[in-house]
Amino acid sequence: xxxxxxxxxxxxxxxxxxxxxGALDYHVKYTQADRVLSVELALAAGLGxxxxxxxxxxxxxxxxxxxxxxxxxxxxxKDGATFVTGCGPAPCVVRYTYRLGEAAKAIDDVDxxxxxxxxxxxxxxxxxxxxxxxxxSTRARFHVETEPGVSFATGVxxxxxxxxxxxxxxxxxxxxxxxxFGPLRxxxxxxxxAGLEVVVAPGALAASDAELRAWIENAARxxxxxxxxxxxxxxxxxxxxxxxxxxxxxxxxxxxxxTVLLRLGDTAKKHxxxxxxxxxxxxxxxxxxxxxxxxxxxxxxxxxxxxxIARVRAGLMSEADAWASLVQGLPNGLPKQGDKGLxxxxxxxxxxxxxxxxxxxxxxxxxxxxQNARGLEHALRGILRAGGNNASRWPLTEALxxxxxxxxVRVLRPLHARMGEAPMPVDLPALQRxxxxxxxxxxIRLDDRAELAxxxxxxxRGAP
Ligand SMILES: [Zn+2]
Numbered sequence: 001x002x003x004x005x006x007x008x009x010x011x012x013x014x015x016x017x018x019x020x021x022g023a024l025d026y027h028v029k030y031t032q033a034d035r036v037l038s039v040e041l042a043l044a045a046g047l048g049x050x051x052x053x054x055x056x057x058x059x060x061x062x063x064x065x066x067x068x069x070x071x072x073x074x075x076x077x078k079d080g081a082t083f084v085t086g087c088g089p090a091p092c093v094v095r096y097t098y099r100l101g102e103a104a105k106a107i108d109d110v111d112x113x114x115x116x117x118x119x120x121x122x123x124x125x126x127x128x129x130x131x132x133x134x135x136x137s138t139r140a141r142f143h144v145e146t147e148p149g150v151s152f153a154t155g156v157x158x159x160x161x162x163x164x165x166x167x168x169x170x171x172x173x174x175x176x177x178x179x180x181f182g183p184l185r186x187x188x189x190x191x192x193x194a195g196l197e198v199v200v201a202p203g204a205l206a207a208s209d210a211e212l213r214a215w216i217e218n219a220a221r222x223x224x225x226x227x228x229x230x231x232x233x234x235x236x237x238x239x240x241x242x243x244x245x246x247x248x249x250x251x252x253x254x255x256x257x258x259t260v261l262l263r264l265g266d267t268a269k270k271h272x273x274x275x276x277x278x279x280x281x282x283x284x285x286x287x288x289x290x291x292x293x294x295x296x297x298x299x300x301x302x303x304x305x306x307x308x309i310a311r312v313r314a315g316l317m318s319e320a321d322a323w324a325s326l327v328q329g330l331p332n333g334l335p336k337q338g339d340k341g342l343x344x345x346x347x348x349x350x351x352x353x354x355x356x357x358x359x360x361x362x363x364x365x366x367x368x369x370x371q372n373a374r375g376l377e378h379a380l381r382g383i384l385r386a387g388g389n390n391a392s393r394w395p396l397t398e399a400l401x402x403x404x405x406x407x408x409v410r411v412l413r414p415l416h417a418r419m420g421e422a423p424m425p426v427d428l429p430a431l432q433r434x435x436x437x438x439x440x441x442x443x444i445r446l447d448d449r450a451e452l453a454x455x456x457x458x459x460x461r462g463a464p
Contacts, residue, residue: 023047026128026142030181032150035101035120037127041094048087048094050132054174055081056112057126060103064096064129082132098127100181110178110251110261116240119182119201121261123253124156124166125173136171146181153199154179155236155259157391172256172391175290179259180238187239189213191220194230196237203241206267212239215273222314223283225462226306228381231287231389232258237279239264250278252285254390260286274316281307287380289394297342298396301355304329305363306376312460319460320444323437326360327444333357335423343420357426358419362411364435367455369409375458382406 025042064076066085076083104115113122143165144152155177159167187198235258242263249263260282284303308322333353339345363376400412436450
């Protein structure tokens with residue numbers, strides 16, 4: 001059974017845990033002129049004695065006041081980075097403002113707050129004041145109001161109980177997806193089986209909307225084809241116009257939702273978009289759980305390895321070109337003198353290409369062990385069916401075990417045992433020869449008489 005008939009993506013996390021919906025209910029107003037958020041937070045009884053935001057953003061919270069049981073508002077006392085209120089014994093309302101524009105200028109880091117000309121980017125962890133002592137499963141629901149001509153867009157999942165709002169657990173809030181406020185333009189795209197929202201920040205672009213649409217739709221189609229569905233129930237793509245002809249600065253952030261953020265050069269033309277790999281790379285990231293920092297190679301290596309294969313399967317790249325990029329890149333992933341295993345050598349080469357080598361070896365071995373009936377994509381689809389997309393945090397070993405079970409062969413976990421702690425030498429030329437990938441002066445030639453030529457074809461085509 002290559003592809004599950006049921007939905008690939010798990011249900012949004014709303015119903016997953018015991019946190020009471022509506023325990024924290026925010027109404028947020030954004031005004032563009034001063035780039036300030038005015039927030040009213042309704043708290044259930046038992047919550048809110050002490051409130052805090054992400055430490056890096058704490059300096060821009062102003063005027064925190066609280067009212068218990070409908071009484072008059074009293075100012076909260078500031079104690080370091082937290083605000084002390086009389087909330088707790090009864091339901092409470094807290095008001096505050098957040099100087100988002102000033103925070104963005106000062107912090108200038110997309111993971112916390114960044115100033116993108118007329119647009120401000122800041123995940124909700126920066127501007128939602130939350131109770132310090134609330135259980136991590138507590139759910140925060142927020143409505144956002146903007147003026148005409150001004151938009152709000154976030155990768156946070158919509159609330160199931162109130163689709164006009166967004167909802168996230170406090171646990172996921174720490175890595176909440178990129179979020180933007182400002183005069184954004186929405187670009188309607190047609191992406192079957194992928195709930196993708198696209199917003200574009202102000203700025204001149206050489207590429208037409210039709211060219212942007214084709215580029216985004218092709219990328220989504222590649223990822224849907226490889227994973228047999230889009231990895232997350234919904235996702236936001238934010239395009240920030242920049243300088244030059246390139247697509248770059250790609251990042252994804254996905255706790256309790258998913259956003260891909262890209263900088264798109266103002267002179268990028270259709271052929272630059274046709275050659276772009278960054279958007280597919282970022283979307284592939286959404287298809288694997290977030291793992292511990294020492295396993296970053298498992299996330300970056302996957303995106304590096306799967307991106308060209310997904311594009312080949314969607315007809316956007318030739319098999320020879322995909323192998324050429326792998327042949328060129330993979331030597332960067334081999335252990336150098338003094339390197340340790342992948343879990344202990346966080347260099348660029350070992351993270352991106354050492355990780356890619358791990359997945360190539362795994363893909364070949366899964367296909368050999370299953371008589372070419374299964375491949376890496378079946379392991380990844382199994383992990384996704386178990387809820388392991390980028391919006392959730394998993395131990396790496398759990399993801400690898402689930403992947404092995406989905407394929408019915410033990411490959412991923414034993415390979416990690418060999419490559420994680422200690423450096424494992426790999427004879428890349430011999431591996432390429434056995435797959436029938438020949439490097440000739442004129443370029444790559446694919447040899448169908450090679451021992452594992454059937455495996456090579458299955459890797460790129462998805463079927464023997
Ligand atoms: Zn990446």
